[in-house]
Amino acid sequence: MIDQTTLQWLILHLVPGIGGRRLTQFLTSFGSPSTLPELTRADLQTLRWPVDVVDQLCRAAHNPWHELPELKRIANWQAADRHHLLTPSHADYPWQLTASLPDYPPVLYVQGNPGVLTLPQLAVVGSRRPGSTSRQLTDDWCRRLAAQGVVITSGLAAGIDITAHLAALAVDGQTVAVMGSGFDHVYPKGHARHLDAIAANGAVLTEHCPSTPPSPGNFPRRNRIVAALSQAVLVVEAALKSGSLITAKLAAEYGRDVLAVPGHPYYPNAQGCNQLLRDGAELAADWADVSAHFGMIEAQHEPVQQILVSGLQNDLLALIGTEPTALETLSSELQKPLNELYEALLDMELSGLIQPQGGSYVRLVP
Numbered sequence: 001m002i003d004q005t006t007l008q009w010l011i012l013h014l015v016p017g018i019g020g021r022r023l024t025q026f027l028t029s030f031g032s033p034s035t036l037p038e039l040t041r042a043d044l045q046t047l048r049w050p051v052d053v054v055d056q057l058c059r060a061a062h063n064p065w066h067e068l069p070e071l072k073r074i075a076n077w078q079a080a081d082r083h084h085l086l087t088p089s090h091a092d093y094p095w096q097l098t099a100s101l102p103d104y105p106p107v108l109y110v111q112g113n114p115g116v117l118t119l120p121q122l123a124v125v126g127s128r129r130p131g132s133t134s135r136q137l138t139d140d141w142c143r144r145l146a147a148q149g150v151v152i153t154s155g156l157a158a159g160i161d162i163t164a165h166l167a168a169l170a171v172d173g174q175t176v177a178v179m180g181s182g183f184d185h186v187y188p189k190g191h192a193r194h195l196d197a198i199a200a201n202g203a204v205l206t207e208h209c210p211s212t213p214p215s216p217g218n219f220p221r222r223n224r225i226v227a228a229l230s231q232a233v234l235v236v237e238a239a240l241k242s243g244s245l246i247t248a249k250l251a252a253e254y255g256r257d258v259l260a261v262p263g264h265p266y267y268p269n270a271q272g273c274n275q276l277l278r279d280g281a282e283l284a285a286d287w288a289d290v291s292a293h294f295g296m297i298e299a300q301h302e303p304v305q306q307i308l309v310s311g312l313q314n315d316l317l318a319l320i321g322t323e324p325t326a327l328e329t330l331s332s333e334l335q336k337p338l339n340e341l342y343e344a345l346l347d348m349e350l351s352g353l354i355q356p357q358g359g360s361y362v363r364l365v366p
Helices: 004-014 020-030 033-038 041-045 051-062 070-078 095-100 114-118 132-147 160-170 189-200 218-229 243-253 268-278 287-294 311-319 327-334 338-350
Strands: 083-086 108-112 121-125 151-154 175-178 202-206 232-235 257-260 354-357 360-363
Touching: 004 033, 004 051, 004 070, 020 033, 033 051, 041 051, 070 083, 095 218, 108 114, 108 189, 114 202, 121 132, 121 160, 121 218, 121 243, 121 287, 132 151, 132 160, 132 287, 132 338, 151 160, 151 218, 160 175, 160 189, 175 189, 175 218, 189 202, 218 243, 232 243, 232 268, 232 287, 243 257, 243 268, 257 268, 257 287, 268 338, 311 327, 311 338, 327 338, 327 360, 338 354
Parallel strands: 121 151, 121 232, 151 175, 175 202, 232 257
Antiparallel strands: 083 108, 108 202, 354 360
């Protein structure tokens, strides 16, 4: 059952036309949503909101279950095991959000353990289509960090996000997934199968009511929550125009540490990380660079499993010798465009198979 305090926050959350700015205005003027039942139309008109918004809020305040049909769906959702509605009036609401976000969510829908939301968290973000090396790095580092007690937080997206979540689960670590849609519309759909496992070892949360479908505008808003929850943000792989850079920018604005993994200068998906480093982000060349932000002692490093060489990499190795081989030559010989070769060459370089020399490459292994 939805308690009265939560109900008042939900009214302000669900009435159309009341966004973050107007919510802040309401709280500044009237102190708390608990005052809502006592307010008259004349009181609300002092906010100078559009007439239709004031009318809807008046009706909802006096008969919420009739005026806001979504409340029944929310009540049914909350009734499920380990489902929680958190508002800023609740002790479990993460203090990081109210401290950092001027437009903090009036309601959080949480599946799992709300207590994990205030533990030290590392946000791990990056490309939805990362190279194999970035996937392996994410898996390796997140396993190590989660095993040391760091909560791994990300956005449940394809690529780096889901790799980070699953890596934490693989070592029985804790992870937090922040969604940009409601629980009825998990995005990507295929990741719905991971929700129970994530909730069992952490939490899945969203600021959107269950019926909210994914939409482009929701994901930058999700990113602000990922950034604000976390003590530091690690960008593994990102193009110059990507949501990961939005998260990094927000994190810096909130006073969080931003770390970036450097990438090959010819690889488009590395340019965002390289730009972050130029702009002052901290270099993440090893997982210990990240663990230092959580007061950990550097653990004994275990050898990283050898990366399997793909068919394209084998073809490249056959052409690259101990003398420099130009990138254009590789493209011409293999009849492959340059952008298709960059990822394979980057993986090979990071695996110690080849070394760049200007616009050419030399082989380092027999």
